[in-house]
Amino acid sequence: MPKPGIAVGRSVPRVDADAKLRGVAKYIDDLRLPGCLYGVTVRSTIAFGTIRKVELDPCWPWKDAVVAGPKDIPGENCVAVIEADQPLLAPGRVMHPMEPLLLVAHPDRNRVWESSKHVQVSYDERDPVLTVSESLARKQLLRGTDNVFKQYLIEKGDVATAFAGAAHIVEGEYRTPHQEHAYIEPNGMAAWVEADGAIVVVGSMQCPYYVQKALKRIFPGRDIRVIQAVTGGAFGGKEDYPSMLAGHAALLALKSRKPVKMLYDRSEDMASTTKRHPSVVRHRTALSKEGRLLAQDIDVVFDGGAYLTLSPVVLSRGTLHATGPYECPNVRVRSRAVATNSPPNGAFRGFGAPQTLFAAEAHWEKIAAETGLDPLKLRRLNLVREGSVLATGQVLKESVSAAQALERVVARSSYEKTRRTHAVCNRKPGKVWKGIGLALVHHGPGFTGSGEVMLASRAAVALERDGRIAVLSATTEMGQGEATVLAQITAETLGLDLSLVRVETPDTAKVPNSGPTVASRTTMIIGGILMKAALKLKERVVQELGSFPTTTKGLKEAGRKLASKGPLTFEEEYRKPPEVVWDEAAYKGDAYGVYGYEAVTVDLSVDRTTYEVKLRAVHTSTDVGRAIHPELVRGQIAGGTVQALGWALTENAVFQRGRMSNSQFTNYVIPTFSDAPPIDLDIIENPYSRGPYGAKGIGELPHNAPAPAVVAAVRQATGLLIGDLPVLPEKICHGLLARRKAS
């Protein structure tokens, strides 16, 4: 482990902790807006069809209410993300349940709900497309000529020939469901119109500049200012949806000429905002006699929901991670994201990779079952090392820790010994069966391919009059610790005590466009840009004064001396490392500059009567490049791991006619203090030469391995390979019954 610096490598108190612990941090619901109205959304009750009529109940007192519909939109009726196919308010055609149709605002928070119930909508309903198979079979055309939003193909070597010469051929199909982000703070937004006509929105969000971009098309010709409120969790769920909500709040504000607050309740948030894309992934694998990979033929289908939103990029990441962290000479990955009549699916921690890595890792269990080879040995034989070539032709040049992560987790969890003792215990009578399972994954931090080049993110540091350094970036704190980590990197670069650095609120009027806070890119990409900006500032000061002061007094003086000679804000833009080369058209090259690696073991028991799964212990070994803040890194890994365990075991989003029917914490069950196991968190620091102080992004990696490790453990416990998440007790029950019948 490298030695800690003045700020980097130290678990300093989080810069946002004090306010949060005192209960004085201002989330959007805590913001006082005198004279504000409360806005609610009238939503479609059907999955697919056209609106025949919208009527306001003539017996209801509408005089205090303000109603806004598609006709009130001054610009384009769209929420622009990658495309602009999703309307802000459905103008005639309904594409999914819970689609926004109309907005109502009222000064009374309770009356507004009642008012919205007095809007009567009648429809001409059509038979909806509810599954990916119905979509691929073109039951109805929802998008283009084939219902496919986006497709990719990666090819390496000669797959057909490799299958002809294989000792083993193993096929499998794996399915993952919707997953709800379940941030504890639901989506919320406030908007008002300034005297000069500018629109201001404040709210819970990940990407202020995404919101601004979307609003510019809805309200052309107006200045748009977007400010992030303290945000109560996001995990991808506040990446694109806040643009919709901001559009709604701003439209009501414009029509009513009053500030408007829109706060979703839990049920509305769960039923109408984005989810993790459900997936169906098929593997066909050719192996040599001893288990070396000869060919991987992989077919991926994601359910995109009704509009395109972020599906192309989610699919892209899923496609690029589909082989797992293994080297195989012949690969074909074909992937498609298709349209269905359900709310659009979107970003969720891992962004497509957890789905395809689930399939890749669970498939090792299938291979082990059919070949009699050991899953650990199979991984040891095939994992990527320095110099390995991925499916896109990318050569892994540095910081490749797959083997290290695997061996460390195997040792720390006594995986092999535990597996043997569990096997013995399972043969004897008892109340439970036990199993330990393993998974090994990778994750590319930062935008895929040329994404970072296209974003051209900017960030700045400024020497302020009070002798402090301000970090100016649009990346958002949503709990992950972004503000603390960016302050640490800046302080370290300048050789300053952390108390001399402050982080500006993400506000489009105050900070440059640093791109979205997604894709595990903040520490690595924005941290890297800030490092460069800080070095510029330092250079400038040293040039003028001969040295860089490290006290408030000294900095104040430096500021005074330099102020007359130009601005004291130093902004930098992302620059691509020259060795990273990506060909978007051919889908070949360095999809990511580097990868993080993680190996996980899950030890669990299955009750022999109720088939209830109880987690006994979880071990993680994770390569993060460099832990800028070890405690925050551990927090990311523990948090991501438990979210993934929920996805694997209990989070069962039930969709009926395209609508989530269990949109409550009562029946959409996320892990509690008692469900979550103690986790042994082992951090590996294998630095990346292009990351600030060696850091690689870490936010999403922990969501990839736990679910397949659960499936592997359940297989040891019960002998069943359940490749269809979540692993509910009833699935184990049915599997055992089927097996008994067959024998």
Next chain:
Amino acid sequence: MKREASRAISFVVNGAERTYKGPAFKRLIDVLREDFGLTGTKEGCGEGECGACTVLLDGKPAASCLVPVSQVHGRKVETVESLARGESLNPLQRSFLEEAAAQCGICTPGILLTAWSWVKAGGSADPEAVRKHLSGNLCRCTGYQSIVDAVVKTVKKRRAA
């Protein structure tokens, strides 16, 4: 009904006597946040499932989204705002700070109060027992580990002192 609605409801909030006049069935969380400006108490679900709205009612954790204000007449309510003494955080808050146990922070006020009731009542330092006591409070960010560590640490420190 009318008369009921206008009767004053008095209770002690964070050590101070407060009086509320208004609908008797208004939820305690709304009274705290809207009438008294104590926005430290958070709403995550409004149906008693997440624990974000937890306050201490006569020293015991209660979901303030399920409690009509009429039920607290004459009782004692403590919210997150009562924990720190001026500048200095209370020992549990300090452990949360050291263990980075607040991430997004929306669950934190509720969890602090549930955990504080455990610490004050002399609860044990056994992580399993702490988890059980806190199992009515959801957190989606931390995976719970840092919070359990912070509570265990506080209990141990208190014992040592």
